[in-house]
Amino acid sequence: MCIRAGAVAASGVRLARPLAVHSVVGEEDGGLGAWATLRRGHRGAACIIPEPTAGAVMTANAGALTFRLTLTGLAAHGAMRDRGVSTVEAFADLHAGIREFEAGRQRDVDRFLGTALPYGISIGTVQAGDWSSTVPDRLVAEGRFGVQVDEPVETAKAAFEAAVAASCAGHGWLNDHPARVEWVGGSFASGRLPQGSPMLPAVQDAVVDLGRARPVERYVPAGTDLRLYAAAGVPTLHYGPGDLALAHAPREQVPVADVGHVARVLALTALRQCTVEP
Numbered sequence: 001m002c003i004r005a006g007a008v009a010a011s012g013v014r015l016a017r018p019l020a021v022h023s024v025v026g027e028e029d030g031g032l033g034a035w036a037t038l039r040r041g042h043r044g045a046a047c048i049i050p051e052p053t054a055g056a057v058m059t060a061n062a063g064a065l066t067f068r069l070t071l072t073g074l075a076a077h078g079a080m081r082d083r084g085v086s087t088v089e090a091f092a093d094l095h096a097g098i099r100e101f102e103a104g105r106q107r108d109v110d111r112f113l114g115t116a117l118p119y120g121i122s123i124g125t126v127q128a129g130d131w132s133s134t135v136p137d138r139l140v141a142e143g144r145f146g147v148q149v150d151e152p153v154e155t156a157k158a159a160f161e162a163a164v165a166a167s168c169a170g171h172g173w174l175n176d177h178p179a180r181v182e183w184v185g186g187s188f189a190s191g192r193l194p195q196g197s198p199m200l201p202a203v204q205d206a207v208v209d210l211g212r213a214r215p216v217e218r219y220v221p222a223g224t225d226l227r228l229y230a231a232a233g234v235p236t237l238h239y240g241p242g243d244l245a246l247a248h249a250p251r252e253q254v255p256v257a258d259v260g261h262v263a264r265v266l267a268l269t270a271l272r273q274c275t276v277e278p
Contacts, residue, residue, distance in 0.1 A: 007267045015274040020044060027225050030186040034225040038232045046199045046273065047229045050240030050262060052247060052254065054113055056218040057203050058238035060192035062118055063147025064223035065156065066185030068140065069094070069164070072177055075137035084135030085173050088128050091139050094179060095123065097167030101160075105148065111219045114245045118221035119146035121160075142184070149190045149219060157183060188223025191230040193237045203239050206268045210261070220244065239265065 005021045020042065024033025051058065071091055076084025102121040112118040123143040129136030147156040161181050168174035193199060200217060208214050220226070220238060229236040241258030 005270075007263065008270055013271065014277040015271075016277045017045070017274040019270050019274050022047075024225070028186070030188070031225045031228050034228045038228060038234075043232065044234050046197075047234050047236040048199070048203065048266060048269065049224065049226055049229075049236060049238050050266065051220065051224055051238040052240050052242030052244050053215075053218070053220075053238050054243040054245070055212075055215055056113055057200060057215045058220045058226075059197075059200055059217050060111075060149050061188075061190060061220040061224045061226045061238075062112075062149055062222065063151070063153065063156065063190040063227065064186065064188040065145045065147060065153065065160075065183060066142065066187070067145055067160065068142045068182040068184050070180040070182070071139040071141075071174070073135065073137040073139070073173070076135040078133035078135060081135050084137070086135050087139035088136055090171065090174055091126070091128070091141060093171055094164070094167050094174065097170070098163065101163035101167075105146070105159075107148065108219075112221045113218045114243070115221050117146075118219070119148050120221070121145050146221070147188070147190050147223075149192060151190060153187065153189050186223070189227045189231070191224075191227025191236070192219075193226075193230070193235055197235045197237075199235050199237055202273060203237065203265065203269055206265045206272070207239075210264050210268065212261070215239070 005019060008015070008019065022034065022037050022042065024037055026032035027034065071087040071094070073087040073090060074085040098121055102117065105119045106117060109116055109118060121143060123141050126139065126141045128139035145156065145160050147153060164179055164181055168178040204214050222244065224238065226236045226238060239262065241262045242254035246252050
């Protein structure tokens with residue numbers, strides 16, 4: 001947060017170690033801004049990303065992949081729909097199989113805040129049919145697939161593809177005309193703060209010293225730039241104002257009091273980590 005760096009600079013304190021602010025674009029669509037910044041050689045001994053954490057300290061993030069499913073059916077006149085195969089009906093059966101697969105992937109749920117499905121599979125868009133009186137013979141659905149913490153992206157992709165194939169194999173039409181799976185859009189691996197990193201107690205201590213209860217450690221059930229910094233060898237965690245449950249929704253908001261509190265926590269942490277010159 002630029003506000004904390006500005007406060008440190010305005011205080012006149014001289015830091016023995018450098019303090020940097022990375023203000024990057026593209027976090028919602030793969031993290032190109034953070035990737036490019038790291039690619040240019042900008043590193044650090046540690047990093048704090050002020051994502052909304054609802055008062056907790058987030059030390060790991062689940063990953064997220066964007067997929068596209070394409071189903072083909074058999075067109076027919078709507079008055080004789082029994083002569084056709086509706087992709088809408090076929091997708092309903094496939095979706096039920098995906099829901100069963102999703103339920104079996106949930107683990108360590110208590111480590112996440114605000115959801116019982118930290119590795120959720122969400123269908124975001126569905127497009128089917130050309131005309132109201134024709135049995136739809138093509139359906140395209142796109143969605144978001146949650147990657148487990150420490151699960152390689154390629155392993156996650158293979159698991160989803162196998163689940164779709166298994167659902168299709170048990171279906172009369174899809175057995176011979178299986179859904180096609182494509183990976184499109186943003187791709188977020190999981191990431192975590194190294195076990196035993198001093199950054200976790202450093203942030204927790206700063207919160208306590210500024211008058212609030214010691215924050216608990218939790219994981220973020222969404223893809224974030226944490227995994228890029230962690231992959232570059234920079235120990236990284238999240239501590240920020242607001243609640244992820246309000247993000248991407250009509251009433252998205254961040255309390256002003258939380259912004260001020262987090263700015264003070266980050267400023268105090270920066271002073272302690274960068275040490276002050278005598």
